[in-house]
Amino acid sequence: TQLLEQSPQFLSIQEGENLTVYCNSSSVFSSLQWYRQEPGEGPVLLVTVVTGGEVKKLKRLTFQFGDARKDSSLHITAAQPGDTGLYLCAGAKNNFNKFYFGSGTKLNVKP
Amino acid sequence: GAGVSQSPRYKVAKRGQDVALRCDPISGHVSLFWYQQALGQGPEFLTYFQNEAQLDKSGLPSDRFFAERPEGSVSTLKIQRTQQEDSAVYLCASSSRTDYSGANVLTFGAGSRLTVL
Numbered sequence: 001t002q003l004l005e006q007s008p009q010f011l012s013i014q015e016g017e018n019l020t021v022y023c024n025s026s027s028v029f030s031s032l033q034w035y036r037q038e039p040g041e042g043p044v045l046l047v048t049v050v051t052g053g054e055v056k057k058l059k060r061l062t063f064q065f066g067d068a069r070k071d072s073s074l075h076i077t078a079a080q081p082g083d084t085g086l087y088l089c090a091g092a093k094n095n096f097n098k099f100y101f102g103s104g105t106k107l108n109v110k111p
Numbered sequence: 112g113a114g115v116s117q118s119p120r121y122k123v124a125k126r127g128q129d130v131a132l133r134c135d136p137i138s139g140h141v142s143l144f145w146y147q148q149a150l151g152q153g154p155e156f157l158t159y160f161q162n163e164a165q166l167d168k169s170g171l172p173s174d175r176f177f178a179e180r181p182e183g184s185v186s187t188l189k190i191q192r193t194q195q196e197d198s199a200v201y202l203c204a205s206s207s208r209t210d211y212s213g214a215n216v217l218t219f220g221a222g223s224r225l226t227v228l
């Protein structure tokens with residue numbers, strides 16, 4: 001049983017479209033991270049959010065941490081084929097050395 | 112090296128065989144983590160080292176799993192008497208710093224894919 005639920009599980013869109021993926025839990029997290037993983041590779045850290053309500057922008061990617069620090073979202077504007085990959089959220093509770101990962105959203109951006 | 116290196120990249124084992132998976136972390140990284148990623152799932156925490164000390168092994172699924180980092184650099188994850196349910200990608204990550212929240216900033220290797228027949 002995973003502590004973090006991600007939705008949707010799969011998403012296939014055309015280049016140029018916008019999308020949002022979600023990461024939800026009934027638990028409170030001290031810190032939440034988003035990763036992107038490509039086939040045959042390890043996850044690569046995109047961002048860390050720690051404050052309830054925090055919004056971080058990374059070029060076309062916008063990350064938000066829920067006010068209660070139980071959920072997060074990732075919004076991509078004008079998706080490009082290079083955004084294709086598995087997006088994983090990972091939360092840490094009091095133990096900053098142990099991250100709980102969601103099962104991911106597999107994004108495919110078609111040219 | 113420039114990144115976290117794991118070997119072998121692929122391992123096929125017959126049920127009941129022992130396997131050893133190696134992780135070379137980024138030079139100087141104090142913290143080292145092992146995660147298990149089953150097909151279609153997110154990574155699950157196995158164990159954590161700070162230098163040579165194994166500070167958390169709460170995620171190891173059974174006593175068939177054993178990890179060590181004797182000199183505080185290279186780590187080995189050993190699985191004894193492998194079972195089919197052990198088939199997964201085993202990811203190693205290292206970290207030299209924490210971010211402003213105190214959370215470790217992890218750099219992952221590409222993983223070792225274990226298939227148990």
